[in-house]
Amino acid sequence: MTILQALKHRASLNADIRFQKMTLSGLEVELTGLSSLIDFNASLLHIQQQVHQDTNTGLPLESVIGNLGPIVAEPTEHQLMSSMLAGHLILWFERIDAYVLVAPVSRPLSRTIEPPTTENVLRGSISAFVEDIDTNIGLIRKHVASPSLHVHSYLLGTIQKKRIVLLCNDNVVDVRLRDAIVAMLEKNKEMNIQNLQQLSTALGFSKWSLVTKFNTSELPQEAETALSKGKVVLFMDRMPFAIILPSLMWDMFAVENDRSFPVIFMYAIRFLRVFGVLINILIPGLYVALVSVNPDVLRIELALTIAKSRIDVPYPSLVETLLLLVILELILEASIRLPKSIGPTLTMVGGIILGQAVVSAKLVSNLLIIILAATTIANSAVVGFQNSVTIRLFKYLLVVLSAIYGVMGLLAGLFLVCSYMAGVTSFGIPYMHLMKPRGEPNG
Secondary structure, eight states: OOHHHHHHHHHTTOTTEEEEEEEETTEEEEEEEETTTBOHHHHHHHHHHHHHHHHHTTOOHHHHHHHHSOEESSOOHHHHHHHHHTTOEEEEETTTTEEEEEOOOBOOOSOOOOOOSSSOOSSSOOOOOOSOHHHHHHHHHHHOOOTTEEEEEEEEOSSSOEEEEEEEETTTSOHHHHHHHHHHHHHTTTSOOOSHHHHHHHTTOOTTOSSOSSEEESOHHHHHHHHHTTOEEEEETTOOSEEEESOOGGGGTOOGGGGGSOHHHHHHHHHHHHHHHHHHHHHHHHHHHHHHTOGGGSOHHHHHHHHHHTTTOOSOHHHHHHHHHHHHHHHHHHHHHSOTTTHHHHHHHHHHHHHHHHHHTTSSOHHHHHHHHHHHHHHTTSSSHHHHHHHHHHHHHHHHHHHHHTHHHHHHHHHHHHHHHHHOEETTEETTOOOOOTTSOOO
16 A cells, blocks of 8 residues: 555545645646645645746756655655644655645634733733744744744654743743753653643643642733743643743732832732732631630620621531532632623622522521632632632631631641742742842842
8 A cells, every 4th residue: 555545545534634636847746635724725826826936937847846845755654644734735746756745825723812811911911822832932022022032842742742832031041940841841752741730740740739830821921021030931732821930939929010000009919919818828717716716815795796696507617617618619610611601690699699598597607708708809819820729729728727726726737838838849949939030149
């Protein structure tokens, strides 16, 4: 079976593999490509015009064929199929038995540059990354017009090739960080990567880490800021966001858009985010500790008010807190999964009705509704969805310890969380590190 026959056999299994015969410069040619990736009519017209132009200038046949694209010296079925999957058009010249890879006119399969959908911008560029890697690199080039910005491309996987691009500013990047990431990508070239979990494994991160080791952003200006601080940015094929390495604790409080405001407002906004994280972690556990273990530390008026709000509640504060926390988590998850046209309305109305119902049924206290509503709002002040998930997980640890040991358990849990975060590293860079460009002091 010849290579062309093998490809035609594949066409019986793949309806988008198209074959077409035509004559170019007196030679019979058969074209093969994926109609799902290639605009065949426009590609054929472009090839005919190019051959006609080269022929009229008197070029020899070898030059005419060479101008169409690279000639495959020793073609194999796997090599040609991989080229087709990469979007190339294959020309087979029957008389000379030569296969030529032609860059065709591609179908417009990527969306245009649009505003971000998961990150809001008050002042600044509203262009967001798209699924096409080259477009994303172009957006970065527009923001970082520097010859020191270097782009490195890698193909990972055996069953399905996935393109990953690494960007870094060689003037400021931490060389050890860049070399460590490059070494991991080179080491795991055979690993098939389809999602961020698999990419995290390929970069050598633990599957069970409670702290995210990289941040993601739709905004080119955030990627630009990360590059200027000596970080590394990755783009993965068909992922419409930048992957920023490493992730540090301060990243959940600061974004580049803050610098569009006066300095005093910038610090006030960042202080609010820090305050929101403390509320989210501490307040549920503090409520459980003061109600179930240490009510004697409260003023008598406040203690009586809390006791009055919990009259007829049939179970301990730990159970009512966990019950309502789980319900709030379900509402948050539903708001993500529901269609945008009805999601916000349904979850808001459902939350109001459900909150009123559980209070009327004496399943939870009025005070707990207020506390957990404030906690949920404070959780949304954190920068990055992946960081807010981390904070939500730590909150449950503190609630359980507070129910057992009271205020001492809350402080012990906070100490455990801080100790864990202080021990987390990404490519040797501590999570608590305040990253500065290479050559600047870490003050």
